[in-house]
Amino acid sequence: MTVTELITGALQDLRVIQSGEVVSADDAALGLSRLNDWINTLATERLSVYTLTRTVWTLVSGTGSYTIGTGATVNIARPTGPLAIENIGFQDTAPDTTIEYNLGPPLTEDAYDAIAQKTLTSTFPQVWYYNPTYDASGYGVLIPYPIPTSTTLEGVIYSLTPVPEFAAVSDTVALPPGYRRFLRTGLALELSSAFDAGITPALQVAAMESKADVKRANMRLSDMSSGVAGTLFGGAGWPYNIYSDT
Numbered sequence: 001m002t003v004t005e006l007i008t009g010a011l012q013d014l015r016v017i018q019s020g021e022v023v024s025a026d027d028a029a030l031g032l033s034r035l036n037d038w039i040n041t042l043a044t045e046r047l048s049v050y051t052l053t054r055t056v057w058t059l060v061s062g063t064g065s066y067t068i069g070t071g072a073t074v075n076i077a078r079p080t081g082p083l084a085i086e087n088i089g090f091q092d093t094a095p096d097t098t099i100e101y102n103l104g105p106p107l108t109e110d111a112y113d114a115i116a117q118k119t120l121t122s123t124f125p126q127v128w129y130y131n132p133t134y135d136a137s138g139y140g141v142l143i144p145y146p147i148p149t150s151t152t153l154e155g156v157i158y159s160l161t162p163v164p165e166f167a168a169v170s171d172t173v174a175l176p177p178g179y180r181r182f183l184r185t186g187l188a189l190e191l192s193s194a195f196d197a198g199i200t201p202a203l204q205v206a207a208m209e210s211k212a213d214v215k216r217a218n219m220r221l222s223d224m225s226s227g228v229a230g231t232l233f234g235g236a237g238w239p240y241n242i243y244s245d246t
């Protein structure tokens with residue numbers, strides 16, 4: 001399916017065009033713009049994202065921060081916030097076999113603010129902080145702590161990668177099961193005001209059902225952890241096995 005076919009289906013759902021009619025170039029351009037507006041917003045909805053990407057980059061000795069975003073030092077889609085980063089750590093290439101150390105999600109704002117000596121250095125980092133800055137570059141900032149001094153390290157980040165925007169109406173829509181109906185019915189809702197078209201109850205229900213189906217499919221399994229709270233209040237901390245109590 002192409003973007004043009006997706007827009008055509010959405011306009012048919014709104015009864016703006018009938019079966020067999022061709023979408024005009026102007027209407028197709030408007031549909032593409034509204035589609036990309038909606039996809040841009042979907043990036044903020046965690047369960048609308050189906051892809052988790054592992055990315056590796058070089059850690060430079062003594063460097064205290066790294067930009068992240070399309071074209072940045074960490075060249076991936078900019079995480080919308082700390083919750084878009086599933087795990088972040090580093091790997092050491094010095095041993096014969098590269099060893100990866102996962103350090104968990106980024107620090108909270110309070111935890112990073114509480115660090116008194118932010119320029120402290122060490123051979124390896126122990127935690128990471130993500131500052132979701134946004135300027136003309138569109139980059140966020142990743143900050144390791146302590147600042148690593150080893151020359152054999154690479155950063156490793158596991159981040160959610162949202163559905164990308166489309167460049168042209170001729171682009172192919174190739175997404176997992178459920179997304180075709182989700183995008184068509186959702187786009188119809190987005191276009192309804194532009195074409196002054198009413199939304200039928202059936203279309204409203206279809207959009208809600210398809211969105212719920214996609215979000216259920218995107219739910220991920222995760223290990224249970226008491227994290228820092230378990231250590232502070234007498235628990236076993238992490239990792240902890242609830243079956244063996246160890």
